[in-house]
């Protein structure tokens with residue numbers, strides 16, 4: 143087995159779930175498969191705690207984090223999926239308008 147180039151964790155905590163994170167997870171998995179992106183692993187996670195980042199709970203939801211770059215995305219929708227795949231996963235260019243933190 144080759145190691146994955148990117149490992150993505152899509153939050154399925156209750157605040158993100160209330161804002162569509164299950165559909166986001168399903169769409170991301172489907173599109174990665176359909177586009178033949180074999181070196182990216184998509185996983186679900188529990189609460190990533192970004193929902194506690196602001197005074198307004200869930201303001202940043204749905205959230206996801208992409209490693210190894212450590213890019214934390216906020217307010218991601220199913221409409222953002224293809225752009226994330228094309229720019230971040232394939233070209234290594236994080237999407238600035240969706241990024242909340244970048245560790246590298």
Ligand code: FES
Pocket residue numbers: 153154155156157158159188189190191192193194203204205
């Ligand atoms: S429920 Fe998703 S960050 Fe907390």
